[in-house]
Amino acid sequence: NAEAFRAHADRLTPAATIPMHTPGEAIEELEYAVKVLGLKAIMLESNIRRPITAPPKDTPALSRAGGTFWIDPLALDSEYDYDPVWRKCIELKVAPTTHSGTQGWPNRSSISSYVYNHIGHFAAAGEVLCKALFLGGVTRRFPQLRFAFLEGGVGWGVMLYHDLISHWEKRNYQALKAHLDPASVDRDLLVELVRRHGDERQCSKVDELRRGDGYYRDPVVERDEDLDEWKSCRISEARDVRDLFVPNFYFGCEADDHMVAWAFNDKVNRFGAKINAMFSSDIGHWDVPDATAVVAESYELVEHGHITPDDYRDFVFGNAVTLRADMNPDFFRGTAVEDAVDRLMAARPSLAAVAAAE
DSSP: OHHHHHTTTTTOOOEEEEOOSSHHHHHHHHHIIIIISOOOEEEEOSOEEEEOOSOOTTOGGGGGTSSOEEEEOSSSSOSSOOHHHHHHHHHHTOOEEEOOOOTTSTTSOOSSOHHHHHTTHHHHHHHHHHHHHHHTTHHHHOTTOOEEEOSSOSHHHHHHHHHHHHHHHHHSHHHHHHHSOGGGOOHHHHHHHHHHHOOHHHHTTHHHHHHTTTTSOOTTTSOGGGSOTTTTTTOSSTHHHHHHHTTTEEEEEOTTOTTHHHHTOTTTSGGGOOOEEEEOOOTTSTTOSOTTSHHHHHHHHHHTTSSOHHHHHIIIIIHHHHHHHTTOTTTTTTSTTHHHHHHHHHHSOOHHHHHHHO
8 A cells, every 4th residue: 555555645645554462563563654664644453352261260151152352442451551652653753543343242243233233333442442541541641642533433532521521520539538438438327317217128138238238348359549540640620631632532423423513512512622523434335325425415514504614624624634743743745735734733723822711
């Protein structure tokens, strides 16, 4: 592909496929793709299926299941440290884009319906990595990284953004200690209230309540320092979620994706966020039966009043530009859109200016 597209570099650029089974393998291929082949776009796997080599002792039947695996999300609870891969992407000035599927996972294994297995499977794969990148603190450690999750739409990205905010508000370390710590339960008072107001069946369980059977934590298993699931993000207020999510994540969408309207709705999205929806059509596959109509179809979002013309510009142009140019200012040098890119980047307010305005 590097050779085939070279003569058309002013309008087309191929993407190198980078395996992610180990950081060493990924780094080696990144070096080869950029330094030897001269490529400037890459596509990574968003997760790795790793085999479960030995079944749990209490479930020996798993050894007969065949193909038993677990999903490594790469940025959280992984067998490997992938930070060297992210550093290499920064060094080589390539934005990590991902495109993996989940067909064949236990919840997408219908033997009769392709549609059942297909719907949402790219989105599910994108969420696996996106959620891990955020909770694993990757965007905190490497704020200059720009990730794109392709062909899964943006609806799941908007939902994840809001879920992260609401989970942080209710399950940050201080909130857990203040409202959800079982150790703070007054067991004597609880037993007294059950005896006073409970029926015979409930009163028969008061000894279990006093012991805390079923809900009091085991301090050996769950250490206090393990309660803070956000420590890698270093979040001090809910607004920080926006600043660690919105600039770093981009979401590839089809022309008919009406959830794009939600992504750009800064009146609905918390903290006035516009999630980076990005037009990346699946031309050549069954979901684009007419390649000549796909761009016109994407403009229906404006014609129907779902997004503004400025939002549409960002959808089909601006967000794709910043995804690449934020990491490689020369990405569009020598292309047909070089001048338009320069104008857009020059007019774009810096993140520091946006923060100061708030």
